[in-house]
Ligand SMILES: Cc1ncc(C[n+]2csc(CCOP(=O)(O)OP(=O)(O)O)c2C)c(N)n1
């Protein structure tokens with residue numbers, strides 16, 4: 001049963017309290033549905049304005065979700081959502097309205113379906129285009145286990161339908177009698193921006209057409225019954241077509257036309273993305289709640305600015321996005337050079353191998369993509385780009401802990417994956433200045449390169465006090481120069497500097513080094529490490545197989561015996577919370593790093609320091625770090 005309290009604000013939304021579970025919803029007289037829909041819409045606006053979250057997508061599926069839960073008896077029947085960012089109404093109707101005060105906050109309601117929250121939730125992964133494959137398997141399981149009457153309903157957006165996995169599933173479902181499998185295509189014509197490509201063009205034709213030629217379409221050619229297009233804001237009409245779909249004897253696509261942000265002027269009028277995802281906003285205007293000072297430029301803004309400069313200098317630069325033009329900062333380059341920014345839809349695998357094709361044709365592609373979404377294109381990076389040593393630059397936004405979007409959105413896997421790729425060079429800028437420098441170096445590269453940027457805004461620029469063979473030395477201990485060397489990966493440099501100051505107070509001397517290019521490991525690191533008692537590596541990524549592991553291996557290969565303590569994220573699914581809080585919980589803030597280093601030093605048996613280790617400068621290099 002639902003793990004969260006039922007609505008308490010009955011006075012504000014009386015019908016929500018009455019229709020707080022699918023059974024109660026089905027008992028509600030049809031005449032009261034318009035009132036319920038109105039309450040749900042007002043509730044979503046109020047709660048999302050207060051907490052931030054996905055506003056446009058959820059306002060677009062109010063009537064659809066009401067109809068789904070009136071026609072199908074969850075959890076006997078199963079309603080699946082692709083991505084799940086549009087499942088707030090589903091959560092309201094399955095007993096969780098009372099929990100929206102904690103939406104996307106620590107310990108509160110997830111912004112996506114969550115099996116721990118409810119028996120009505122199934123898909124927790126927020127990566128697009130997976131729902132039809134889940135549905136195919138679940139419907140097959142229902143048939144095998146003698147429960148063919150338990151319907152499987154898969155809600156997929158027009159954006160998610162541009163993902164290749166969706167077509168792999170359609171290819172299978174279309175020929176198999178795994179009915180009742182009902183595909184509900186929630187077609188609002190948009191991902192963030194208007195959906196483009198041949199599929200979108202076909203859907204538009206279906207939405208416009210009423211003649212027989214539209215009866216025969218891509219879906220019917222693939223063996224599906226096709227019902228629609230239907231008005232996605234007409235609850236009775238939706239109920240009728242869903243009953244029809246259920247009664248059919250084969251898989252069916254119900255093509256539902258919705259408006260992203262329906263019923264909320266600021267969303268419907270928003271040209272950028274119909275308020276797809278918002279922070280806290282003033283519900284009366286839809287604009288961000290006024291803050292004392294203007295928000296600083298984010299990593300994304302800064303990358304977008306640098307890329308535009310580079311695109312002005314180099315005609316061979318082509319940028320690619322997988323349906324996230326604005327979220328990855330490419331819009332200014334796209335405006336200035338429309339022919340040199342490709343939006344391939346939610347199709348990361350295609351984006352990477354299309355980039356390989358562009359590079360083969362003599363261009364230098366820049367693939368801008370959230371780190372978590374690159375996971376699904378790993379083979380394309382490895383075999384379509386790196387195997388051919390092609391000059392493609394990947395700019396991974398949201399690399400590391402992201403925060404409120406939870407486990408499938410943290411960009412924490414890229415370093416462990418990409419350090420395996422032969423010939424791929426990985427850079428992590430610590431601040432704005434290094435972002436510009438490293439991006440320029442990356443696109444100047446002859447082979448594949450990666451730049452990873454976290455969510456949020458950079459700290460202030462931090463200049464090095466020395467530079468040794470490409471390694472920035474950000475801090476030397478004034479008193480005991482050779483106790484610990486901390487190797488910071490990108491923006492973790494700031495927490496490392498904080499930790500170093502704390503350790504200095506304990507009489508522990510810390511050198512803080514920032515290689516910039518973190519993989520392959522800079523050979524100069526071995527000489528630096530050899531002159532310290534302990535090496536600590538700090539990365540905003542899974543610690544298994546990441547930069548720490550690579551440094552450990554590099555020192556072993558160089559026969560340097562200095563022990564290494566690898567500080568990073570556990571190989572675990574980390575829940576939603578703020579980025580700051582999650583990094584702190586993982587021991588990746590200043591105090592946490594200092595604590596780990598202190599503990600490791602204590603654990604070290606008293607060993608004779610390496611010859612000349614503490615002398616100012618070392619006989620081998622003559623330079624202090
Ligand atoms: C693999 C993957 N790439 C990118 C995203 C980022 N993303 C989240 S929602 C969204 C748009 C989805 O559009 P659609 O499926 O039409 O749903 P709508 O928001 O219109 O309801 C995108 C691109 C994602 N979740 N998964």
Ligand SMILES: CC(=O)[C@@H](O)[C@H](O)COP(=O)(O)O
Pocket residue numbers: 083085126277327398402405409455
């Ligand atoms: C589901 C969805 O839209 C995600 O891609 C996510 O919301 C992105 O969030 P940010 O762009 O705010 O990191």
Ligand SMILES: [Mg+2]
Pocket residue numbers: 157158159186187188189190191
């Ligand atoms: Mg859409």
